[in-house]
Amino acid sequence: MLALSATLLGRADDGHAFPEAGKVYTIHRYSKANGYIYEQGNKLYVANSDNTKKQYWEFIPTESANRYYVRNVSSGHYMQSTRTPGLSVQISTGTEPVEYEVKACTAENAQKGYYYLCSTDQSISTASDGTLGLNFADGQGHVVAFHITSTRPNSYWEIVETPYDYVKPEPPVHSPLAQRLGIYYLPCGTPATAWLKQLQATGKEGGAGISYEASGRPGSAFQLLRNQQVDVEAGGTLHLAYQAQGLGDVTTVTVYFDWNADGLFEAKHEFFGEATAQADIDVPAHAATGRLRMRWRLDSGDMDEADDEIVGIIYDCYLHVSQAVPDVPEGIAPIGDGKTVCPEKTSTAYDLNGIRINPDTAKGIIIQQGKKTIR
Numbered sequence: 001m002l003a004l005s006a007t008l009l010g011r012a013d014d015g016h017a018f019p020e021a022g023k024v025y026t027i028h029r030y031s032k033a034n035g036y037i038y039e040q041g042n043k044l045y046v047a048n049s050d051n052t053k054k055q056y057w058e059f060i061p062t063e064s065a066n067r068y069y070v071r072n073v074s075s076g077h078y079m080q081s082t083r084t085p086g087l088s089v090q091i092s093t094g095t096e097p098v099e100y101e102v103k104a105c106t107a108e109n110a111q112k113g114y115y116y117l118c119s120t121d122q123s124i125s126t127a128s129d130g131t132l133g134l135n136f137a138d139g140q141g142h143v144v145a146f147h148i149t150s151t152r153p154n155s156y157w158e159i160v161e162t163p164y165d166y167v168k169p170e171p172p173v174h175s176p177l178a179q180r181l182g183i184y185y186l187p188c189g190t191p192a193t194a195w196l197k198q199l200q201a202t203g204k205e206g207g208a209g210i211s212y213e214a215s216g217r218p219g220s221a222f223q224l225l226r227n228q229q230v231d232v233e234a235g236g237t238l239h240l241a242y243q244a245q246g247l248g249d250v251t252t253v254t255v256y257f258d259w260n261a262d263g264l265f266e267a268k269h270e271f272f273g274e275a276t277a278q279a280d281i282d283v284p285a286h287a288a289t290g291r292l293r294m295r296w297r298l299d300s301g302d303m304d305e306a307d308d309e310i311v312g313i314i315y316d317c318y319l320h321v322s323q324a325v326p327d328v329p330e331g332i333a334p335i336g337d338g339k340t341v342c343p344e345k346t347s348t349a350y351d352l353n354g355i356r357i358n359p360d361t362a363k364g365i366i367i368q369q370g371k372k373t374i375r
Helices: 176-181
Strands: 025-028 036-040 043-047 057-061 067-072 099-104 115-119 132-137 142-147 158-161 195-202 210-213 222-233 237-245 252-257 267-272 276-282 290-299 310-322 333-335 339-341 365-368 371-374
Touching: 025 057, 043 132, 115 132, 195 222, 195 290, 195 310, 210 222, 210 310, 222 237, 237 252, 252 276, 267 276
Parallel strands: 222 310
Antiparallel strands: 025 036, 025 158, 036 043, 043 142, 057 067, 067 099, 099 115, 132 142, 195 210, 195 237, 237 276, 252 267, 252 290, 290 310, 333 339, 365 371
16 A cells, blocks of 8 residues: 555564554553644644645564654654654654554553554663653644653553554635735744744845844744835846744745735745755746835645645745836936937927927927926
């Protein structure tokens, strides 16, 4: 059913009778309806069973009995060490496999028959506190590192085979009214470790720009930079540069643009996981004029649309788009609303509204040969 790497499968002998390679499982804190382990971003959480969450796991046997790489089927990420985060710290996922021991409790108590899961980069014993494994942090919604002593029920789990029926959540739908009014959807999410230390944006020569600096990670997942905007011209260039901190192995940096002011970000530029980068962005010649929105996402999750829920930080910035002023050929002088008068036609004149008039009979201020004259 699942394509497993031959280099990871190792030897499946009698020591790997359960869980079985190639099957899909949920991992559930027994007797807790909200105890299903799922991955969001690069962290482990617990919640009610929900097939829109990444709650599906496979166990890839290693060379040693009862030892596995525990991999999320939806994301492809592996559970990371339960020792290195420290006591009561939330467990992460990552791209590199980490070996786990998965064994059932044999003590004559309520945990008998349920499983502990702990990384093998430590001495493992269930007789006394010391070994750290996956623990259900009741009331927090997290999976944390805690002792796997056989008397600690929150460190024991049932592993249940299940069909793989993950459904990626649909992005929010913008109504026609919201699009017509240019109303933006503000995603919710959970702040992760990545944040913008600096953001620079310049565009129109002589126009305003954005120069943003921060000394630390924001406390919420959505940030609207209200006090600055960058002036750009339709058909011109927007120059972007940034410096980020706290990027992880799976963090992406993406900037999105709403060039037609309908509340939807149809264009994007991906920086992937670069900590420092810059780019020149072409402003479409048909871009709407006025105030538009630019959105930055520093995301450690697996959802990549501008309006998706985020594990990280979203920064929204303002662009102000104006139409470029066309170059006027030599000998042609602009007047009024942009109409022109040719010097050789000396009998042609215009009033201040750009309406053609007879210069011989007109009174007041007129424009003739590109110059104002009072009659």
